Amino acid sequence: xxxxxxxxxxxxxxxxxxxxxxxxxxxxxxxxxxxxxxxxxxxxxxxxxxxxxxxxxxxxxxxxxxxxxxxxxxxxxxxxxxxxxxxxxxxxxxxxxxxxxxxxxxxxxxxxxxxxxxxxxxxxxxxxxxxxxxxxxxxxxxxxxxxxxxxxxxxxxxxxxxxxxxxxxxxxxxxxxxxxxxxxxxxxxxxxxxxxxxxxxxxxxxxxxxxxxxxxxxxxxxxxxxxxxxxxxxxxxxxxxxxxxxxxxxxxxxxxxxxxxxxxxxxxxxxxxx
Amino acid sequence: xxxxxxxxxxxxxxxxxxxxxxxxxxxxxxxxxxxxxxxxxxxxxxxxxxxxxxxxxxxxxxxxxxxxxxxxxxxxxxxxxxxxxxxxxxxxxxxxxxxxxxxxxxxxxxxxxxxxxxxxxxxxxxxxxxxxxxxxxxxxxxxxxxxxxxxxxxxxxxxxxxxxxxxxxxxxxxxxxxxxxxxxxxxxxxxxxxxxxxxxxxxxxxxxxxxxxxxxxxxxxxxxxxxxxxxxxxxxxxxxxxxxxxxxxxxxxxxxxxxxxxxxxxxxxxxxxxxxxxxxxxxxxxxxxxxxxxxxxxxxxxxxxxxxxxxxxxx
Amino acid sequence: xxxxxxxxxxxxxxxxxxxxxxxxxxxxxxxxxxxxxxxxxxxxxxxxxxxxxxxxxxxxxxxxxxxxxxxxxxxxxxxxxxxxxxxxxxxxxxxxxxxxxxxxxxxxxxxxxxxxxxxxxxxxxxxxxxxxxxxxxxxxxxxxxxxxxxxxxxxxxxxxxxxxxxxxxxxxxxxxxxxxxxxxxxxxxxxxxxxxxxxxxxxxxxxxxxxxxxxxxxxxxxxxxxxxxxxxxxxxxxxxxxxxxxxxxxxxxxxxxxxxxxxxxxxxxxxxxxxxxxxxxxxxxxxxxxxxxxxxxxxxxxxxxxxxxxxxxxxxxxxxxxxxxxxxxxxxxxxxxxxxxxxxxxxxxxxxxxxxxxxxxxxxxxxxxxxxxxx
Numbered sequence: 001x002x003x004x005x006x007x008x009x010x011x012x013x014x015x016x017x018x019x020x021x022x023x024x025x026x027x028x029x030x031x032x033x034x035x036x037x038x039x040x041x042x043x044x045x046x047x048x049x050x051x052x053x054x055x056x057x058x059x060x061x062x063x064x065x066x067x068x069x070x071x072x073x074x075x076x077x078x079x080x081x082x083x084x085x086x087x088x089x090x091x092x093x094x095x096x097x098x099x100x101x102x103x104x105x106x107x108x109x110x111x112x113x114x115x116x117x118x119x120x121x122x123x124x125x126x127x128x129x130x131x132x133x134x135x136x137x138x139x140x141x142x143x144x145x146x147x148x149x150x151x152x153x154x155x156x157x158x159x160x161x162x163x164x165x166x167x168x169x170x171x172x173x174x175x176x177x178x179x180x181x182x183x184x185x186x187x188x189x190x191x192x193x194x195x196x197x198x199x200x201x202x203x204x205x206x207x208x209x210x211x212x213x214x215x216x217x218x219x220x221x222x223x224x225x226x227x228x229x230x231x232x233x234x235x236x237x238x239x240x241x242x243x244x245x246x247x248x249x250x251x252x253x254x255x256x257x258x259x260x261x262x263x264x265x266x267x268x269x270x271x272x273x274x
Numbered sequence: 275x276x277x278x279x280x281x282x283x284x285x286x287x288x289x290x291x292x293x294x295x296x297x298x299x300x301x302x303x304x305x306x307x308x309x310x311x312x313x314x315x316x317x318x319x320x321x322x323x324x325x326x327x328x329x330x331x332x333x334x335x336x337x338x339x340x341x342x343x344x345x346x347x348x349x350x351x352x353x354x355x356x357x358x359x360x361x362x363x364x365x366x367x368x369x370x371x372x373x374x375x376x377x378x379x380x381x382x383x384x385x386x387x388x389x390x391x392x393x394x395x396x397x398x399x400x401x402x403x404x405x406x407x408x409x410x411x412x413x414x415x416x417x418x419x420x421x422x423x424x425x426x427x428x429x430x431x432x433x434x435x436x437x438x439x440x441x442x443x444x445x446x447x448x449x450x451x452x453x454x455x456x457x458x459x460x461x462x463x464x465x466x467x468x469x470x471x472x473x474x475x476x477x478x479x480x481x482x483x484x485x486x487x488x489x490x491x492x493x494x495x496x497x498x499x500x501x502x503x504x505x506x507x508x509x510x511x512x513x514x515x516x517x518x519x520x521x522x523x524x525x526x527x528x529x530x531x532x533x534x535x536x537x538x539x540x541x542x543x544x545x546x547x548x549x550x551x552x553x554x555x556x557x558x559x560x561x562x563x564x565x566x567x568x569x570x571x572x573x574x575x576x577x578x579x580x581x582x583x584x585x586x587x588x589x
Numbered sequence: 590x591x592x593x594x595x596x597x598x599x600x601x602x603x604x605x606x607x608x609x610x611x612x613x614x615x616x617x618x619x620x621x622x623x624x625x626x627x628x629x630x631x632x633x634x635x636x637x638x639x640x641x642x643x644x645x646x647x648x649x650x651x652x653x654x655x656x657x658x659x660x661x662x663x664x665x666x667x668x669x670x671x672x673x674x675x676x677x678x679x680x681x682x683x684x685x686x687x688x689x690x691x692x693x694x695x696x697x698x699x700x701x702x703x704x705x706x707x708x709x710x711x712x713x714x715x716x717x718x719x720x721x722x723x724x725x726x727x728x729x730x731x732x733x734x735x736x737x738x739x740x741x742x743x744x745x746x747x748x749x750x751x752x753x754x755x756x757x758x759x760x761x762x763x764x765x766x767x768x769x770x771x772x773x774x775x776x777x778x779x780x781x782x783x784x785x786x787x788x789x790x791x792x793x794x795x796x797x798x799x800x801x802x803x804x805x806x807x808x809x810x811x812x813x814x815x816x817x818x819x820x821x822x823x824x825x826x827x828x829x830x831x832x833x834x835x836x837x838x839x840x841x842x843x844x845x846x847x848x849x850x851x852x853x854x855x856x857x858x859x860x861x862x863x864x865x866x867x868x869x870x871x872x873x874x875x876x877x878x879x880x881x882x883x884x885x886x887x888x889x890x891x892x893x894x895x896x897x898x899x900x901x902x903x904x905x906x907x908x909x910x911x912x913x914x915x916x917x918x919x920x921x922x923x924x925x926x927x928x929x930x931x932x933x934x935x936x937x938x939x940x941x942x943x944x945x946x947x948x949x950x951x952x953x954x955x956x957x958x959x960x961x962x963x964x
Contacts (some may be wrong), residue, residue, distance in 0.1 A: 017392055022388075024384040025388050027381075032465075035423070039419065043423075093314075111329070114573050115566060116569065117563055120332070122546075125686070127330060127331045128560075130686070131689055136689070137688040147323070206411045209413075211526075212414055213525045217548075217690070218689075218690065219665055220690045225551040228415050228530055232823050234826065235826035236827070238419040246420075249408050274520070291686065426827075428829060534670075
């Protein structure tokens with residue numbers, strides 16, 4: 001009798017729960033989808049009276065678009081390479097040899113949050129604008145800044161990947177087969193954390209390509225400042241750029257999703273610099 | 275393959291690490307000094323980098339905030355922080371961050387709940403999580419453009435409301451380039467962040483707890499009030515705190531939306547870097563110091579709450 | 590006072606065209622005396638950093654591209670949205686910085702020149718064509734020198750605003766609710782400052798008594814017609830700020846650029862017509878001083894001056910160019926008719942200084958819009 005009662009009372013909440021869920025999801029969907037639709041429609045207004053893609057054509061034909069996008073792409077690649085080169089040994093050491101250092105690394109990984117980009121760039125300019133460390137003229141400083149922004153994500157991704165793969169066993173097995181450290185690293189460990197590496201790479205790409213604060217304060221011709229400039233000069237092209245930017249981010253995240261399929265640990269995908 | 279490096283039959287105890295410089299005290303050929311070096315060398319580049327490009331630059335700012343134009347120690351910059359214009363700026367930034375953290379926290383939680391415990395089909399969850407990843411990474415500049423195209427004076431929604439319902443948003447006092455407009459825009463990356471953070475916590479809510487409490491007579495709201503929320507509270511609070519910090523440091527969105535015409539602290543710092551009309555770089559450093567203090571408090575709060583929450587979060 | 594200013598400028602322009610460059614340019618400070626050496630020195634520096642030069646502002650886009658291609662010098666462009674005050678502050682903020690964040694050259698409103706010179710921020714230089722620049726618009730020692738001028742006009746998005754305003758009083762009409770914006774921050778941007786001065790003129794005030802201008806904007810704000818956004822071409826075109834006050838050369842370039850989508854109207858107001866001169870200067874802390882001097886030589890060459898003319902700005906050497914017959918006919922025909930400039934007032938340095946100070950002191954308290962308030 002009690003069991004029957006329990007079943008019946010459990011049924012009502014479930015359907016009510018589903019109704020509420022559907023409501024929140026619909027509202028959420030509306031909030032997320034409408035701006036994208038509005039932006040897309042606005043971007044089609046490049047030609048009077050008709051819907052056309054002329055704003056997109058205008059953007060793609062602009063030599064500055066390619067120039068700044070290429071520049072940001074190069075910065076992203078440099079950041080990914082530098083970031084991985086920095087964080088892979090760190091993650092390896094933390095996992096294999098110095099587990100007690102992990103909390104220290106975690107604290108460091110929180111610092112880019114405590115020092116937001118606008119403060120970071122202020123400090124970088126103050127510290128590196130005069131000899132002997134006059135780095136402000138070099139893109140190295142921009143890449144260094146980007147590495148600071150993205151290394152928490154890179155570390156967490158690589159670390160999660162290493163933790164998921166039984167690192168100790170793998171390395172010992174590799175060594176007992178006579179492999180030297182280089183072979184073990186590049187032919188055993190890294191291939192097994194491919195998904196994590198891809199995840200780190202595309203997340204960094206996402207962060208760097210649209211970034212504004214560091215690029216504009218350090219005066220580099222990057223994609224973020226270019227978009228801001230277009231927003232100043234033109235009416236419909238900014239909307240087109242927003243759509244392009246969104247599709248790029250979506251594409252990057254999809255690549256991460258696909259790469260992570262089948263792997264237990266998926267690196268963090270939250271974040272971004274605003 | 276060098277034969278000498280093969281030690282057949284040696285198990286975990288005597289196994290030589292494939293990374294020779296990772297050897298510890300047991301290494302046959304390592305003296306005490308070189309062992310220490312080898313133990314730490316992998317993390318040294320990172321620490322050096324973090325020092326050179328994160329810690330020290332921040333430190334020079336903080337030191338500069340206690341100096342005057344000639345490098346002498348002074349507290350006058352901190353005193354200037356109490357100027358009404360600056361205080362208003364901090365207040366405004368705190369308000370925007372608080373509002374977007376609470377609203378983003380609430381609605382993000384509701385969305386995450388809908389796809390975890392709310393009985394929605396599995397595919398919806400996957401889509402929401404992916405989309406949240408995208409939206410939380412949406413750069414500030416295109417995000418501002420998107421909202422201008424939606425709710426600006428000639429935005430899609432503004433025009434639609436006028437032409438279909440005859441409601442003129444801007445005549446009724448709405449303004450995208452204001453506190454509420456900016457907050458509404460910020461939600462676009464706050465909400466997804468909340469979804470991504472809180473979903474693991476919701477996954478950790480075991481069905482058995484709900485069934486047990488229902489068997490004991492506590493249904494619906496009572497279950498939420500006395501079982502679920504107390505368990506979730508640390509996670510919820512820590513996430514809201516994180517959202518607060520996320521909004522507080524935001525620059526690009528505010529800049530692209532208002533052209534730098536809004537009185538937020540990140541915008542003020544940006545103006546100081548470029549050379550504000552009331553040029554005083556040391557004041558800029560003091561502004562940055564204030565910001566770092568607030569962010570540190572935020573992160574400490576987050577860490578403390580996270581520790582409490584980790585008991586119930588699914589690993 | 591008005592007529593005197595116009596008279597002085599016209600006389601100066603006419604006189605300039607009659608001058609022969611006989612005076613030896615012995616005051617070229619520390620620069621290579623030989624032009625070719627200057628080019629080589631500039632190319633060795635390899636870069637030039639400019640600030641607050643939007644590409645559609647009197648055709649700076651073409652000037653920048655032409656210069657970069659001609660001499661192979663890379664140009665860093667800072668803060669295109671910046672106003673004159675921002676440019677001055679950027680020099681101050683980057684005194685010790687030899688990186689690309691420090692501007693080499695600035696282009697600021699007339700009244701900002703002497704201020705910057707007094708603050709020791711400028712380095713003097715006299716271009717080859719120095720003697721064809723009217724005396725009234727240059728510093729005798731070469732610290733700053735006029736470059737181009739135009740008149741303030743209403744720039745109107747005609748697709749959104751069916752009946753455009755023709756005078757200052759029209760702007761207060763309820764039809765223009767939420768549509769009128771300034772094209773800069775009035776505390777730092779010359780364009781915005783002069784707009785307020787023009788509003789003063791059009792409302793019974795004067796440059797010596799600019800209160801009428803601030804009161805006008807206060808009325809505009811209270812009527813709900815004023816939009817607290819900085820108007821830029823993008824916002825005019827999209828309709829966010831369909832009515833603004835900008836220099837005629839800027840408004841005309843925008844009209845050309847939009848090519849009908851939307852239709853842009855450029856209307857010189859019936860009363861309160863203000864003309865303004867901008868001045869060039871080299872930063873005393875320029876990381877690339879030779880590139881800066883070469884840039885000046887380029888801008889003040891016939892080629893450079895005609896590029897500005899193509900952007901609808903009247904270059905300072907206009908009279909000289911016209912007298913020597915080097916202005917292409919098609920460019921000359923596109924310029925606004927001279928009739929529009931007969932009523933224009935060229936405020937003197939002192940008048941502009943008074944205006945600037947008055948606005949900086951009183952804008953926030955009279956027209957409280959900068960702090961974007963909670964709704």
